Amino acid sequence: MRWSIVASLILISAACGADNWPQFRGPTGDGVAVGTGYPTTWSEKENIVWKTPIHDKGWSSPVIWGDQIWLTTAKDDGTELFAVCLDRASGKVLRDVKLFTVKMPPDVKKYNSFATPTPVIEAGRVFVHFGTHGTACLDTKTAEVLWKRDDLPCDHFRGAASSPVLFNKKLHLTFDGFDRQYVVALHADTGETAWKKDRDIKFKNDNGDYKKAFATPSILEVNGKPQLVSPAAEATIAYDPDTGDELWRIAHGGMNQACRPVLTHGLIILSSGHSAGLLAVKTGKKGELGKDDLAWEFTKQGPTKPSVIAFKDHLYFVNDNGVTFCLEAKTGKKLWQEKIEGAYSASPTLVEGSLYYPGENGSTYILKADPKSEPAVANKLADGCRATPAFADGRIYLRTYTHLYCIGSK
Numbered sequence: 001m002r003w004s005i006v007a008s009l010i011l012i013s014a015a016c017g018a019d020n021w022p023q024f025r026g027p028t029g030d031g032v033a034v035g036t037g038y039p040t041t042w043s044e045k046e047n048i049v050w051k052t053p054i055h056d057k058g059w060s061s062p063v064i065w066g067d068q069i070w071l072t073t074a075k076d077d078g079t080e081l082f083a084v085c086l087d088r089a090s091g092k093v094l095r096d097v098k099l100f101t102v103k104m105p106p107d108v109k110k111y112n113s114f115a116t117p118t119p120v121i122e123a124g125r126v127f128v129h130f131g132t133h134g135t136a137c138l139d140t141k142t143a144e145v146l147w148k149r150d151d152l153p154c155d156h157f158r159g160a161a162s163s164p165v166l167f168n169k170k171l172h173l174t175f176d177g178f179d180r181q182y183v184v185a186l187h188a189d190t191g192e193t194a195w196k197k198d199r200d201i202k203f204k205n206d207n208g209d210y211k212k213a214f215a216t217p218s219i220l221e222v223n224g225k226p227q228l229v230s231p232a233a234e235a236t237i238a239y240d241p242d243t244g245d246e247l248w249r250i251a252h253g254g255m256n257q258a259c260r261p262v263l264t265h266g267l268i269i270l271s272s273g274h275s276a277g278l279l280a281v282k283t284g285k286k287g288e289l290g291k292d293d294l295a296w297e298f299t300k301q302g303p304t305k306p307s308v309i310a311f312k313d314h315l316y317f318v319n320d321n322g323v324t325f326c327l328e329a330k331t332g333k334k335l336w337q338e339k340i341e342g343a344y345s346a347s348p349t350l351v352e353g354s355l356y357y358p359g360e361n362g363s364t365y366i367l368k369a370d371p372k373s374e375p376a377v378a379n380k381l382a383d384g385c386r387a388t389p390a391f392a393d394g395r396i397y398l399r400t401y402t403h404l405y406c407i408g409s410k
Helices: none
Strands: 048-053 063-065 068-074 080-087 093-101 120-122 125-129 135-139 145-149 165-167 170-176 181-187 193-198 218-222 225-231 235-239 246-251 262-264 267-271 278-282 287-289 294-298 309-311 314-318 323-328 334-339 349-351 354-358 363-368 377-380 390-392 395-399 403-407
Touching: 063 120, 063 390, 068 125, 080 125, 093 135, 093 145, 120 165, 135 170, 165 218, 165 225, 218 262, 225 267, 262 309, 309 349
Parallel strands: 246 287
Antiparallel strands: 048 403, 063 068, 068 080, 080 093, 120 125, 125 135, 135 145, 165 170, 170 181, 181 193, 218 225, 225 235, 235 246, 262 267, 267 278, 278 294, 309 314, 314 323, 323 334, 349 354, 354 363, 363 377, 390 395, 395 403
């Protein structure tokens, strides 16, 4: 078993290897890149294979399958939503498909976009998601739209950000909004609803701004069975991904939850969002969990947006303000913390024993994944990013505010 999500649980991971990057945070959804030969230094003049402008605005990560790269983008005001396909070798734009027109989009603050959820891709199909404004499945060869849904209501208030999760021929979508909170699974072949579950969380505040969240759930294997572990505001709920039956939940407080859960050493690592804490939930539990079901809590300076990396016996993360940490996975004991420059929204990636932290200021810091702190190395591009990069076959596909870069040896 791996230190985090078991690769065999992800339907699309078996064919991925080091060549594809099919979903948010990679083949196993935990931010671990496979393969070798990834660059550790780059700039606008060094180790740039190609650089392609992406029109309008979007924070979604690129996903990769075969010779294609897909991502989403949107008009800054949210009135038009697009899926874009690029040639992996050259960076040439192959397809630019307008999928949805939104008549009265809401206001979205600067830290979000109308194209933030990352697509998910498999052989022959890509699934793109814009929250309540639309979900679509496209044929990757022809860009033909195989099905669409735009009838799943939610007032995201600050915009959508939860990415879709594909498992066992179902596309799992998360709607944690101002007005309602629910999880729905669609049949991947048809887009028809397989199951839908309201969150039914006992919120401490009637203000909908405290009920919204932006997290992407994780498929985790516990005692040989898959669980859809789905964070929300104030609580995290685990579902049977096939039926939607609730397996367990834990109330932990916090709003604006965005971090994706990881599994390590029999513990599920969760964030409490703007409460700025991490907690480790013991696996194998059922029903309503409490303090006794926690192995430990880390209550200060945790991440709000960037997810955690689990590697060997340790956890690594950067918080929104650029403070990096190393904790003991079993105990939560802090081994070190270091400040790196800038603010952070994108999640880090573990690459050949090193941690890649892409920042909003254009710098990507690289640190050794080691319980002993070492100096960080920075690589600077012209623009910053809020999209988590993709790593495949020795190359990094990094989306800045304006471009998609292919970084690697020519």
